[in-house]
Amino acid sequence: MEDTVRFKRFLKEGNLPTPWCPGCGNGQVLKSLAQAFEELNLDKHQVVVVSGIGCAGRSAGFFDLDSVHTAHGRAIPLAEGIKTANENLKVVVSSGDGDLLGIGGNHLLHATRRNTPLTIVCYSNEIYGMTGGQASPTTRLNTKTLTTPEGNRDVPFNVQAIIKAHNCFYARSTTFHLPHLKKCIVEALRHPGLSFVDVITQCIVNNGRRIGFKDAFEMLMYYKNNYKINDNAEFLKDNEIGITRCAGV
């Protein structure tokens, strides 16, 4: 097999297409995960992918390895059970912002406190996409959604602060910056404790089009123009993506 497509061994191509809408960024995150596994030359039987509920929750079913699609918000504690039972497994949580930060937020807090060696990849599209476009924990201030017709009044979840408060690994990237996204996941997988990759991804159908984007391409161009890579920061600014420094590791 050619080197450039070797990552496909981690995917169940027979299960494609995914249920995701045209223009959705989730497929890029899925691909980046598979490419990161390939770059680290992992054995398929060495990796387990766990997901929660929602659009990104469907990701686990597309990996050609043992995978678990859990209840809403419960991917992290279930993954901790797997990791505790068999520490030789690389346990990867692949789920959305509503799942991991909303309904599952308490589990994330405690998993970072325990520093359980998991890699958590958060598909952060700033919206509850599968249920039609309600405000999510990462929806920005003043954004109009189905549940915030006057604009969102709640401050978005500062996930970076939460992760770094317990000195866990935090990286942020977008679905425009694909080589960087892959690098973030690779570094996260190499991290000995809990690692969190915050992936900004576009939901054109249930978010972008309602806030003025014409199509997914425009959203990607916005990511391109708005975000600057900084892989050596203590703490990323709002318009930065990168791998933050983790004290003592």
Place this chain on the structure above:
Amino acid sequence: MLKQLLQGNQAIIQAAERAGLGLFAGYPITPASEILHELVGKKHIKVLQMEDEIASINACIGASLAGLKVMTATSGPGFSLMQESIGLAHMMEVPMVIIDVQRVGPSTGMPTFPAQGDIIQARHGSHGDYFPIIFYPNSVEELYRYTFSAFNAAEESLSPVILLSDGYISHLYETVELKDYPIAQRSMPPLGTSNRHFTGLTHQDSRPVTSSPEAHRELLAQLQKKCTETSRNYSFYEYIENTEADTLLIAFGALSRAVYQFKDKYALFRPIRLFPMVEELKDVASRYEHIIVLEMNAGQYCYQIERLLHREVGLVSLPGGKIDIKEISDRLQGLRQKLPKQVSVS
């Protein structure tokens, strides 16, 4: 044979250890906490104190899929929090043992007083249809013995098996003979050996199928068949015949110990496997004119028995944690005079 004076919760630990428990995840709650903190430090058993009962049962699901025998223990409020993931464990066919040491509810209720208010929650607490195997012993020795059964039935049925206890028998001290019972081996290959997809979605051959009513019905039938067939190997009940009596008393758990007092005047039946309901009760009940169920709730199991037997059943409802022989005796007298004479139609 080794004999030990043990508390009910300790008997569960002794049995779980011998049955091959590999991981316990839990959250402190009276009257189940001893199971969590007395497991800490045991060789070969990993113990996770999680942030809540939702995390606990999910950690158990993960560890079970990853190859260990797992258990969690809780009481009513925590058991309520676990319900969604109990459905998930049925859907994904994950073996595990769940101990529910019942206390007076609803809500925070009376935290140290025994109750039997989780009967329907144990059977129907999660959404959708599922068919759990549920045991409810009535002594410390039985908690020991049926913990083995719970682990074995879980492996055989690939499902979460519930062992009910109550604040009374879990905190009771009795002498237990620490016998060795047969132990089932792990029944499925662990995670990291294949490309299976475990999901709470309706599925066929490890793939989600979310728009086929036929596929869903087939899956439900398969889950029901598996649990019902397994339960036949665990048909546990106690029947104390009384040929002089015209009334059969049905009781279980802590309360059944008090009901033994009435065996001279009544026949007694004690289901130990509460669900699927023991079929033998139909035959036994047909020999008596009256059936009276005594339980420490407002009649949760009584309604199930009426449905099984298709006849009117008397109820002595005793919620609130109090077991008083005089009260039970008076209530039985009063009720018997009111009950119509009838013979089972089945």
